[in-house]
Amino acid sequence: MPGQRSITEAEKLAAAKLGGIPIRREQMAVVANIYRAASAVRQHLENSVLRGSDLTWTAFVVLWVIWIWGESETRHVAEEAGISKGTLTGVSRTLEARGLVRRAGHPTDGRLVLLSLTEEGEQLMRRVFPQFNEEEAFVAGQLSDEECRSVADGLRRVVLQVEEHGEERRLALLDGAEPAPRRSGRRPKA
């Protein structure tokens, strides 16, 4: 994890490198710390409670979504879990092979697949989630309940900003230019 040589020092150095071009310091700090915190939290949870049950972060999130919302269509699960449909196909099949998840076709629409927890999956979540939540409490241990609410609210506003205006913003930035291909992944046919 980050050595935290202090972000404000980094800002000064960045400013120097740019020869006076102004930097949005607060916004830079918030983004940097969002990412640091996410890595730290994920790593802590994986290495404490999740590994004990042989679950990756993503696998746990998927189980959690199905647990909470009940039997759901895969595209909804993928969106809620924040992963692509393709990734979910693999993860859900792994979980099915381990007997934690059931995959069933939709009764009337043959295109859909419904995911639900098996009894074993339910038991797992009843056992693991309290431990998970306990560690969530640990990582947030330096924040009061009120501070947690405040931070969570600020982050929610960031998520909403990207969800509501991100696409439009990206289009404006490109301004007609082709979207620039991704380096990795399957190459476009054309």
Place this chain on the structure above:
Amino acid sequence: MPGQRSITEAEKLAAAKLGGIPIRREQMAVVANIYRAASAVRQHLENSVLRGSDLTWTAFVVLWVIWIWGESETRHVAEEAGISKGTLTGVSRTLEARGLVRRAGHPTDGRLVLLSLTEEGEQLMRRVFPQFNEEEAFVAGQLSDEECRSVADGLRRVVLQVEEHGEERRLALLDGAEPAPRRSGRRPKA
């Protein structure tokens, strides 16, 4: 990205599933939103400024660290960038192949490798970082400067909590038991 069916509803459902076992709601919300925000921000930045320069998030972070701190030993870069040493080996070699990074042996300690930016790498950062920072400002657009500081401070406390007490906490949780192997990755020899 997440459909945000509302976290408070999720809490109620989770509470119901646990039959009255109490949940640390605020802490749960803060962790969930840290992760949602991190994904949203990363995705937005990758799909706007980074793809235009054919950089992944990780590659950019690595370049940024070297740019800010100057020629550095790889283990420091890895820690600061929040990735493992093994990952850095691959990333830095890719960047070297693209002419953005130089890799040099340490003059007196033969085990070390020093990373620095080439002139081309410097130019790239002078060009890309302002765009990057502009998008950082965009994603934080719904927060005032003061709110940014407050959120960043809260997140910093989370990071510090994990850095300072995470290891000890994990050991206490295991309480003597073997650390439980990871599902993926190379198998232990024993």
Place this chain on the structure above:
DNA sequence: TTCGTACAATTTGGTGCCGAACGATATCGT
């Protein structure tokens, strides 16, 4: 009926990324 279009999940190609094992170098104790 039979297209064509829309939309579902899956397959595929390729990088990201972690952590155990490994090989090379440095350092300390004797």
Place this chain on the structure above:
DNA sequence: ACGATATCGTTCGGCACCAAATTGTACGAA
């Protein structure tokens, strides 16, 4: 000197993960 030990960076095995291509199902229009 010289082996034991620590500490680099690298290699390697394997899942995560995205986005394009593909395959399969549904459904309205001709």
